[in-house]
Amino acid sequence: MMGLMASEETGTTKSVNVRGSAQPDPHEAPATRGPATRAWATRLVVVGIVLSALNLRPAITSLGALLEEVRDGLGMSGSVAGLLTSVPPLCFAVFGVMAPRLARRFGPGAVVCAGMVAITTGLFIRPYVGSTAGFLAASALALMGIAVSNVLMPVIVKRWFPDRVGSMTGLYSMALALGTSAAAAVTVPVTEALGGSWQSGLTVWAVLAAVAVVPWAPLVRDRGAGPAERTAAREEAPALRITRSRTAWALAVFFGLQATGAYITMGWMAQIFRDSGVPAGTAGLLLAVTMVMGVPLAFVIPRVATRLPHQGPIVLALGVCGLVGYAGLYFAPAGGAWAWAVLLGVSNCSFPLALTMVGMRARTGSGVAQLSAFAQSTGYLLSIPGPLLVGVLYQHSGGWGLPIALMTGLLIPQMAAGVLAGRDRTVEDEAARRPDGR
Template sequence: MTAPAFDSAELRSQEDGPSPHAGRHRALILVAIVLTGLTMRVAVTSVGAVLTDLERGLHASSSVAGIITTLPVIAFAGIGFLGPWLAHRFGEHRLVTAALLAATAGLVFRAVAGSVWLFAVLSMLALTGGAIANVLMPALVKRHFPERIGTMTAVYTTALAIGMTSAAGLTAPLAELGGQSWRFGIGSWALLTAFAMLPWLPTLAGDRPEPESLPDRVPLRWLLRSKLAWALTLLFAAQSFQAYIAFGWFTDFFRHHQLDATRAGLLVAFYAALTIPVSMVVPALAVRGQRRIVIGLAALSLVSYLGMLVAPVGGAWLWMLLGGIGSGMFPLSLTMIGLRSRGLATTAALSAFVQGIGYLLAGTGPLLVGVLLGISDSWTWPLVLLILAVLGSAVTGWYAGRGEYVDDQLHRPPRAE
């Protein structure tokens, strides 16, 4: 017996009543979203886990390795901007499936690359799956689960956090399993991306591309004059800015304050692991109101950074606990993309706008910290930078938490007769 194909009308309408296969379809989409969420960061954190061995194996300098670690920002911004246009042209489910196929190929072929530059090019291919999923997930959640935006956002952001943490923690053991081969370690994750494609396949038959004449297509330029769209963008950017600094520099922060490498690594791993339970809880709570959550999470992060400033070693575990909970601003910002937009086309465009610009701004964080440390050799100014970022997220999050919709602020050009 073959699985029933998804009819496009059934995918786009929640008002015609349930079809005989609606429950099965939604269950399949749920599995697909969970598996895709697991893959969204494996191409990123698997490299960081074996970066030293990779540099040695490909004879790469530290500066070139720095370029490789910057590629996710470029991919998430550049490829992400194309997401809504590609989805409109080819269909959301086809696009996600193709992106996962590209990611699988990239993960396999970069693992056998003979030069660092070929590795970099293939890494962009490996990052395609995460970049496309970043912008399409909010729209897919709104399309298939419009009455459970908070719950389903919690599902895929939790899966993202689990996948991210697993790739960071398991790549090195996988490399040992493969005979101390970093290539085996990073290439193994292609099995996960390939497996994640399977539940999307039954959805492809009914996923017809939309005609260009459809009136509900929302070009990104329409969002440029929306204050709410910019508030969500700056909220996302401020939180991602902090996250990039935390994952890239906090180990160095604790080493700078005389902690050994093992303890410093455990502290940052603890911080990262907290994103899993936080991602389970915050999106579901956000449906009931965002402003109190914004202020609460911002306050926890603020206390964390102030604590790191005045007692970096004595309260290290507490500061990482508070900061890890405060990182719940990330799943909150993704949830608000769906909550602050009415139409599916607006949600897709808003997701690309917020994450495309947001990731570009966030990518400056680690660079600024490096510059500040080079100038002063002190963590005072980098922590001040983090404090400013968390205050910015509080202000923009408070504004974005108003009961308004981006759809009402779109700058639509006059229609030609």
């Protein structure tokens, strides 16, 4: 029995009665009530995706740029500062699980809008709370908004642009990389321009987050489905046991290991160069080069990935770049520093590839939501120990040999998991089985 009529181009649905005639849906979003309104809403979603992506990392990278000043201002111990660097993946894992349930109840647009409000509020209040505990709590509020938005971006792309998953994921990933590198690069100059106050330097990013609220506000009432689709989703949801899907597990491991590599790179690569004799300013510039590589490649890689039946070759190519980059860091860190920075920047583009595969490994919006939440939450949990372990190995060994060996070793299972996750299949086929196994 057909109870829904879906538009693949807009990702919207209409209720259909038993005689086959379309019926108006009182819960239908304004975007589905006419071509002009639909086109307007689609453009608004594009703007919202770009602005949201720009805000998904500045809360982290702007703090990294001013961490020493924040520690001095709040009297923060080194151990607490280390804890602060581990909070982002922990929050992403814990709060990301909530995103699919919130999206089913309120609609993905409303949840992302609330996420942008949470980011704005957290970034605005955390510089002025005056205590380490308050700073951590305000940071967690901002990270909660980032976590739910992280999970729901692939869902929104799948729903609104089902025939352009690659290009829209590329646009989103490129904006995310741009926001990440921009916050790292300009936070210190902006702070100096505002009088040298670290509070002002951190608060300025709340303004960008506030701007991102605007395009989502008109879409708050867009639940993304009429009553018939919501009923069908409730009936089908228990049958989709995401943990039964080998593809979901492979994608979660791939996501977690690539996140581990990215956090290690962001946290330690500049120090590796400095310890090899590279001046501090040059080391920071090398890290910026690594981060900037993600801007153009984050747009190109998803577009290429969606044109291939199997994304394994891209996974292997990115992994080989990482292996060569780590080998260079071990044998000639200063001599070939620029080449290693570029290669590791290419390798870190596994992140937009993982996001693209989330959209490709599920057929339905509900499937994408569950897969995105599972892969990102599980993956971020897996990524937490990596940067801490690198620090421990560096401290106890007195050099970078063991840490680089660890980074290299982690790339092997990352490549294997990515090849498995890149196979042409969907989690619905693997996980949507009855309890009796049929």
